[in-house]
Amino acid sequence: MTEFLSAFFVNVDSGEILRASLETLxxxxxxxxxxxxxxxxxxxxxxxxxxxxxxxxxxxxxxxxLIVNVLRSVPFVxxxxxxxxxxxxxxxxxxxxxxxxxPLVLGAAPFLARLIEMxxxxxxxxxxxxxxALGASKRQIVWRTLLPEALPGLIAAVTVTAIALVSxxxxxxxxxxxxxxxxxxxxxxxxxxxxxxxxxVVLIILLVxxxxxxxxxxxxxxxxx
Amino acid sequence: MVEINTTSAQADLIRFSGxxxxxxxxxxxxxxxAGIDLTIRRGEIxxxxxxxxxxxxxxxxxxxxxxxxxxxxxxxxxVDLAGLDGAALSALRHKLGMIFQQFGLxxxxxALQNVAFxxxxxxxxxxxxxxxxxxELLERVGLSAHADKYPAQLSGGQKxxxxxxxxxxxNPNILLCDEATSALDPYATQDILSxxxxxxxxxxxxxVLVTHEMEVVRQVCDRVAILDQGRLAExxxxxxxxxxxxxxxxxxxxxxxxxxxxxxxxxxLVRLTWFGEDRLHATVSGLDVWVSLHAxxxxxxxxxxxxxxxxxxxxxxxxxxxARLRDAGLKVGEVAS
Ligand SMILES: Nc1ncnc2c1ncn2[C@@H]1O[C@H](COP(=O)(O)OP(=O)(O)OP(=O)(O)O)[C@@H](O)[C@H]1O
Ligand SMILES: [Mg+2]
Numbered sequence: 001m002t003e004f005l006s007a008f009f010v011n012v013d014s015g016e017i018l019r020a021s022l023e024t025l026x027x028x029x030x031x032x033x034x035x036x037x038x039x040x041x042x043x044x045x046x047x048x049x050x051x052x053x054x055x056x057x058x059x060x061x062x063x064x065x066l067i068v069n070v071l072r073s074v075p076f077v078x079x080x081x082x083x084x085x086x087x088x089x090x091x092x093x094x095x096x097x098x099x100x101x102x103p104l105v106l107g108a109a110p111f112l113a114r115l116i117e118m119x120x121x122x123x124x125x126x127x128x129x130x131x132x133a134l135g136a137s138k139r140q141i142v143w144r145t146l147l148p149e150a151l152p153g154l155i156a157a158v159t160v161t162a163i164a165l166v167s168x169x170x171x172x173x174x175x176x177x178x179x180x181x182x183x184x185x186x187x188x189x190x191x192x193x194x195x196x197x198x199x200x201v202v203l204i205i206l207l208v209x210x211x212x213x214x215x216x217x218x219x220x221x222x223x224x225x
Numbered sequence: 226m227v228e229i230n231t232t233s234a235q236a237d238l239i240r241f242s243g244x245x246x247x248x249x250x251x252x253x254x255x256x257x258x259a260g261i262d263l264t265i266r267r268g269e270i271x272x273x274x275x276x277x278x279x280x281x282x283x284x285x286x287x288x289x290x291x292x293x294x295x296x297x298x299x300x301x302x303x304v305d306l307a308g309l310d311g312a313a314l315s316a317l318r319h320k321l322g323m324i325f326q327q328f329g330l331x332x333x334x335x336a337l338q339n340v341a342f343x344x345x346x347x348x349x350x351x352x353x354x355x356x357x358x359x360x361e362l363l364e365r366v367g368l369s370a371h372a373d374k375y376p377a378q379l380s381g382g383q384k385x386x387x388x389x390x391x392x393x394x395x396n397p398n399i400l401l402c403d404e405a406t407s408a409l410d411p412y413a414t415q416d417i418l419s420x421x422x423x424x425x426x427x428x429x430x431x432x433v434l435v436t437h438e439m440e441v442v443r444q445v446c447d448r449v450a451i452l453d454q455g456r457l458a459e460x461x462x463x464x465x466x467x468x469x470x471x472x473x474x475x476x477x478x479x480x481x482x483x484x485x486x487x488x489x490x491x492x493x494l495v496r497l498t499w500f501g502e503d504r505l506h507a508t509v510s511g512l513d514v515w516v517s518l519h520a521x522x523x524x525x526x527x528x529x530x531x532x533x534x535x536x537x538x539x540x541x542x543x544x545x546x547x548a549r550l551r552d553a554g555l556k557v558g559e560v561a562s
Binding site for chain 2: 136
């Protein structure tokens with residue numbers, strides 16, 4: 001059995017697989033953290049200024065909405081290429097994990113912001129009103145009521161974004177970012193090494209599955225409904 | 226800062242004058258309140274009743290400024306609420322408790338944490354003093370055994386008790402209740418109503434209570450205002466409004482409290498209402514009449530006993546009996562010939 005496996009996976013170099021996996025994880029978590037840093041304030045801004053929000057402001061909402069929609073409507077690979085000058089200016093290279101992070105963040109943060117806006121909108125208006133009646137300021141309502149009450153929804157939003165980022169990292173791999181996507185293309189596609197392709201795909205599936213399970217567990221942990 | 230003075234001898238606590246509210250809609254507008262003049266007295270339980278859309282919520286929400294008037298004034302203890310903003314508005318709201326039909330408890334906090342939350346928002350005490358005070362409040366509403374439960378683990382009545390404890394956390398002297406029992410079953414409703422009555426008696430808490438059920442008003446209110454399409458149809462002591470309704474709206478509400486029995490065809494059916502001890506049989510005894518009761522009850526208003534029955538009074542001396550009943554202070558309604 002082992003002989004058969006090693007005969008079938010003849011091209012698989014475990015060292016290279018490990019390196020590519022670490023690159024993918026680096027891109028994923030680096031981009032995820034920065035997407036949260038950028039997406040959370042953006043999502044709060046969208047929610048607060050929306051017509052049904054705490055401080056409706058047509059102009060701010062329109063502007064934020066436009067930025068989010070523009071970034072979200074550009075396909076990721078094209079966004080990656082379009083952003084090369086910006087990426088160069090920011091991190092000095094458009095290659096490797098570092099070069100991939102700016103486009104990944106700009107692709108994922110607006111997506112996350114929309115999901116956060118939706119999660120905040122799901123908070124029971126009766127709770128917001130009761131907090132208001134208790135004399136809470138707008139800032140207190142956002143920080144002490146909206147965000148804690150939306151926590152399960154926010155975790156679910158981050159999970160969905162992380163999974164979207166996995167597929168973005170694979171695409172980034174095609175245009176020079178390294179990682180599992182790069183491996184799959186270079187060996188699996190260009191050199192017909194189906195075994196390498198298979199291993200990378202299985203690893204990506206495992207990663208996505210792991211993220212979903214972890215996300216669901218956290219949602220369950222923080223939800224008291 | 227607004228200081229609400231509980232010890233003031235002044236009986237009037239909340240005053241609306243010329244109060245109107247117009248909501249701008251996408252097309253046109255909606256007048257939710259039109260020219261309301263009304264005074265709520267210190268220490269009373271004041272009911273606001275009316276059909277859906279009559280402006281009850283809009284009116285009660287004016288008191289803690291969740292809603293702002295388009296015209297007219299709201300004063301609490303002589304202080305005009307207009308122009309209150311930011312910190313002053315927060316300070317006002319800390320001194321006004323409010324509970325709602327939907328409870329509005331934070332689902333991610335336990336009962337205890339929900340109560341302590343009100344103290345945190347007001348910035349009072351230390352974490353441990355807030356916890357002690359929250360426990361004391363939960364005890365006051367009979368829920369100390371459930372302090373560590375999340376709202377999802379509590380019944381509707383228990384949730385409303387937590388909400389009451391939270392509303393009382395900052396020692397308000399006014400409690401606003403917007404349909405606080407409308408989502409509860411009859412047992413939980415009784416439970417909450419008696420808690421409100423106790424709080425009113427023990428703490429001297431002024432309670433403003435919005436409801437669409439005359440039964441709730443009958444049980445707990447001292448005075449009541451009847452709203453209809455944003456206008457004040459009638460205001461007065463509950464006994465007066467029940468016994469001697471002036472407006473068509475009040476007549477309808479009093480009638481609704483005890484509908485005419487459907488299975489009685491007799492033209493000798495009368496509706497008798499009175500305030501105080503039951504004097505029905507004593508008044509007609511000795512006359513050649515038969516009185517049979519079909520529906521009704523003698524119940525407790527806050528101000529005393531209130532009798533309300535449908536009865537047929539028949540026999541040779543029927544008219545004499547009805548005249549004596551009127552003389553004895555009973556109200557005789559719906560007499561056919
Ligand atoms: N924010 C709002 N925007 C527009 N119209 C409103 C708003 N709030 C209330 N209204 C309208 O004002 C009127 C009075 O509403 P309000 O909620 O005060 O009635 P209510 O007596 O409390 O009714 P219910 O018994 O159904 O709670 C209604 O016609 C309602 O549609
Ligand atoms: Mg209402």
